[in-house]
Amino acid sequence: MKSYQLVAANAPLELVETETPEPQGTEVLVRVTACGVCHSDLHFWHGFYDLGDGTKMTLEDRNIALPFTMGHEPVGEVVAYGPDVETDVKIGETRLVFPWTGCGDCARCDEGNEQDCADVAPLGVRRPGGYADHIIVPHPRYLVDIEGVDPHYACTLACAGVTAFSALKKAKALAADDKLVIIGAGGVGLTGVGIATEYIANEKIVVDLDEEKLAAAREAGADHTINPKREDASARVAELTVAGAGAVVDFVGSTETVTFGMEVLRRGGSYILVGLYGGRIDIPTLALPTRDIALRGSYVGNLGEMHELMALVKAGKVDPIPVASRPMSQVTETLKDLEEGRIVGRMVVVPDGV
Numbered sequence: 001m002k003s004y005q006l007v008a009a010n011a012p013l014e015l016v017e018t019e020t021p022e023p024q025g026t027e028v029l030v031r032v033t034a035c036g037v038c039h040s041d042l043h044f045w046h047g048f049y050d051l052g053d054g055t056k057m058t059l060e061d062r063n064i065a066l067p068f069t070m071g072h073e074p075v076g077e078v079v080a081y082g083p084d085v086e087t088d089v090k091i092g093e094t095r096l097v098f099p100w101t102g103c104g105d106c107a108r109c110d111e112g113n114e115q116d117c118a119d120v121a122p123l124g125v126r127r128p129g130g131y132a133d134h135i136i137v138p139h140p141r142y143l144v145d146i147e148g149v150d151p152h153y154a155c156t157l158a159c160a161g162v163t164a165f166s167a168l169k170k171a172k173a174l175a176a177d178d179k180l181v182i183i184g185a186g187g188v189g190l191t192g193v194g195i196a197t198e199y200i201a202n203e204k205i206v207v208d209l210d211e212e213k214l215a216a217a218r219e220a221g222a223d224h225t226i227n228p229k230r231e232d233a234s235a236r237v238a239e240l241t242v243a244g245a246g247a248v249v250d251f252v253g254s255t256e257t258v259t260f261g262m263e264v265l266r267r268g269g270s271y272i273l274v275g276l277y278g279g280r281i282d283i284p285t286l287a288l289p290t291r292d293i294a295l296r297g298s299y300v301g302n303l304g305e306m307h308e309l310m311a312l313v314k315a316g317k318v319d320p321i322p323v324a325s326r327p328m329s330q331v332t333e334t335l336k337d338l339e340e341g342r343i344v345g346r347m348v349v350v351p352d353g354v
Ligand SMILES: [Zn+2]
Pocket: 038, 039, 040, 041, 072, 159, 160
């Protein structure tokens, strides 16, 4: 099989040919037909996460060894099963691969929150991912039915989609008069706007620094858009709300966005931090009790949410983000374009010969 592997930080991904693996035990072999390129892969590519104040969390800190195959939004055709697989999924079916796989054998995995497993080992993060023409999936339960959904768009649901959905679900407890602020209209943020359009009845205010992304957000159903480069964003939120936003979902997660988002939250509101941009925040501890606000993170989503989201998509209740495709040989170029903010919506990469 061919895979595009990360061999050194910042180096172009390298085409590596290896023996196509045989699925063991409960594993399933999937022939990848497309894989979405996610912004979070940039952290891998550069070799670290920014913890703010000049501190970094490296791949070594996360026990991730190179070379490594990234790609956590794969769609493909089921080609072979391990000897212990019991499933209704037939060979030849095209499925979305849910990548957020845990150990499968602990309390968190049992309750269906594999993303919170102490030994979480996602595909494309800790197990070989989808920038390859084949991928081993640990168990058939991760094969998600996408019947009737465009497979390239389906890719985006494995990370951008389920991440946005899980965060919006946490923000959903809004009062009737509340407004929801969404920060960031990149791949995940824009996906969030598209999901929120029907899923959350309250008015949506989208904040981003890029006019093109804001236009895409309006297209996807944003009621109001704010560009902090052009106006005082806090004043504008104050103008649009009674006493601040009922919830803020932050798909960026920088020092600036969190500071802004906490500021525009109403008393009793919730702040949901999703983006991995990195940085530090300095907030008075008193702010949480005295303003009765909640500050929480949201990491990807669980398999139940994946199915819930897929049902919404199949029912036509999600406005799809724009998706384009390129040959997988251009994956490094795609990472660069993503970094430079040159991609609106999502780019998927397609293995040679597909
Ligand atoms: Zn991702």
